[in-house]
Amino acid sequence: MDGLLLDSEDKYTLCTNAVLSQYNRPPLPWHIKAQLQGRPGPAAGRIFETWAQLPVSRDVYMQQVTAMQKEVFPECKALPGVEELLAGLRGRGVEVALATSSHSGNFALKTGHLGALFSVFDEEHRVLGDDPRIPAGRGKPAPDIYLVALETINARLRREGKREVLPAEALVFEDSVPGVEAGRRAGCQVVWCPHPELLLLMEGKEEVILAGRMGEHKEEVGGGEVGGVEGAGKQGGRKKDAPGEIGDGWGRLLRTLEGFPYEDYGIKA
Template structure:
């Protein structure tokens, strides 16, 4: 599953990298599906892939309101979030790396590539997800959590999170010199709106035609070749 519409020769060399977190670096999306399947089932509603696809990448409260409106759930945003957080508190600390994530980040770090994380998570869920990945986090200069970062006024698909993340790199960097990795369509749209190249690694259920704005579409991070974007090749 790779986008062949764009040839590697059209890719711009980059100096900095921004990663999404959920479903891209960590397998936490499966936990959100499990929890929301249960919550929606309590009210006789079905949490579908189509709904999840539209929610991915949004801020926590935006995502909650979207689900409530779409399904007509008879609960408030605060009640929705309270239920989800209670269940995620149990599940998120068991998160594991997505295929190729640890290898790629470690490779880039060892070759001096500056990296950051930009996620729709808030501080609470971010801590839970990364409970057992403290050493991994040390390889990033910073992480932007749009769920409770006051400078990120609008969540994905707006570009705010990536522009804020770029502004916090230790040295000034232009958007065109940044490569974003995303699994969600909203995240791809946000990166493109920010003027950055973006590698999409969608869920296998996704309609790839919706990701046509991505610079490159891959089945897995295992398939990424850093040298295509001017980054150090594996084995170098």
């Protein structure tokens, strides 16, 4: 969700930099922010604290940054192409679920004014960062959040007597590097639509990222969305939690979600 569907990643940076400046610390650089994106709060917090070296406790920092976030998160807007993509997927009969590391409180702040946009995700198909079905230590870049999101779809399909969607038939949309790895480790195809600054930082590493082989998966603590598409059987026999292979065609870089190529994924009008 953050940085993929909504402009909330820039708002995170805005709030973080405002607090950093109070303690005469430099703005958050992209090589650190790239490590925070997509990760659950506790894991991201440890990385940030190691870099920031603030002269105050984590509790004090969180109080300050949270107060700012409460002011700016209700101003979140959809990123280019998002409204058309969500409507296009639902209109073509694609099953969709939301998988985000944002916890319930922040999710409500960011989306409370965007009911129409998020109505495409039924309540049972929303998996948030504090969802108890995500075990401790299994947030992104571990695959669990995407497997849980897919299971919410399959649980309903079973109730309706319909065929379940296999991981190999699912397409994960991500903006973060840890998120891409999570999607690939879940056995899904992935579309990576990164922030322009992240793409610049990762120049030359695109194929490694798309394969989920940046080595982000280190069993850390609890974005994107999942939809069923064609393409089962391409990764038969793959090891559980394993990333993909470089150049296997299961990862794709898009600079924007505008004009999404449905046909390339067997999604028919």
